Amino acid sequence: MAHTGVVFPEVDGKRSTSALGRAVVADALREVDPVGAHAAERETNWRQGYLVHFRRMVEAGLLRDGEAAVDVARSGLASLHSRMRCATARGEVPLGEAFSAATGSGVPLETATVRGSGERATSLTLPMHGERLAGDGLRRQLDRWVAAGSLEPSAADKVREVLEHPEWLDLSGRKVVVLGAGAEMGPLRALLSWGAEVVGVDLPRPDIWKRVVDVAAGSAGTLHLPVAGGSSPGVAPETADLASGAGADLVHGLPAVADWLTALEGPLVLGNYVYADGATNVRVSSAVDALSVELLRRRSDVALAFLATPTDVFAVPRDAVEFSTRAYRSPSAVTRVLRPALRTVSGGRLLQRNYAPGSDPGLNDSLVAQQGPNYALAKRLQRWRATVAARDGVTVSLNVAPPTRTRSVVKNRALASAYAGAHRFGIEVFEPATSNTLMAALLVHDLQTADTADGPDTRAPWLAEADGAVHGGLWRTAYDPRSALGLAVVLGLGSARG
Incomplete structure (x- = not known):
């Protein structure tokens, strides 16, 4: 079977995802941590051993008051772009050359538009447990989340600002491109409810587009979507079956998507909400990163938006460390009795402290x-692009999203069980509707306050990432998340099956 589109490089006759990952991580570390780079290159069991190397990249990034993170990000992205390939009409080329190669990228894309007929929401409300929180009710919920350690206080402050400025929900004058239009964590539904002009991109699958078009038609917003040339562009959903002809494949039709987005009137916010299983996730994420670079090259009016996963490694503020330390020192009565025994029988592996007391910053390792x-x-690589783009003066919205019961999570039995038992350790797992609306509000805040920024974001990248994080408690729990994961799985087995 021929390999097409964005593909892994062929090494010794094989396209190894482990070889690619090992090489990119080593290259990212090489300048700031040569010893760490060498260790990554020599890792013989990448699928199990990758955790320590991803942690090391964040540790190395804290050097030089956090400035080393910029070097790690630039080196990692350069390595990825030079190593990943794009299969074109004239053979495979490096990812960065995908747009300049004579690709013969197929039928060009045209635009269909769906204009909603619903009433615009003029204030922020948050769906939660079957209700919609608004005004003081939402403010009280933000206070509860802060008190429980489910998010950083800065995140609550940002949402409160959006509450105080409902006019910010009107994003007139810009188009928000939602790559992964059908994603559960994406902002498409919330943005359309606020009357935004959204550009949706997702795979050409009628089941996805039937759902997305129906949402748009009932909203107060406008949805632009790609259709293959000759598929009646510009028509409304009631006069053509848009779902059957809509969509674009980022992995296999990258140049066509770039040309289509380039031709749209701006300004554009390019939002990355794509997800795929396994190795395909790297392929589509690489394609999106190449698309981001190309659009920034072609246009001067592009902002970038991302959601960072909470199950990664982050440097966290001293305040989060102190919250966690207090929680460790004041366990529940049951935990106070059981913790010594559990630590003894596990050889100290279970219920380890999340941080050494007094760490500033702390290092939260929530990789699963x-x-x-x-x-x-x-x-x-999304965090890397956010770091580099912000330093280069691009408007960037990157916010850490909470653990969420999305379909991609709950279909994994172990993760579903861990999420079901996570509340025993101070971790709150959010429902998709709550998460995506909350993160859309943070996106609105970032976009509406960007004009007040004085030049490029020169904060240490770890500080920028920590600002506004909604981590569900992973940063502030008493215990190192992986040291509690096994217990959470056991405790959540019954609930997950239910």
């Missing part, structure tokens, strides 16, 4: 081994 190195790389 079961998610695998491809997921970790796909999500890390």
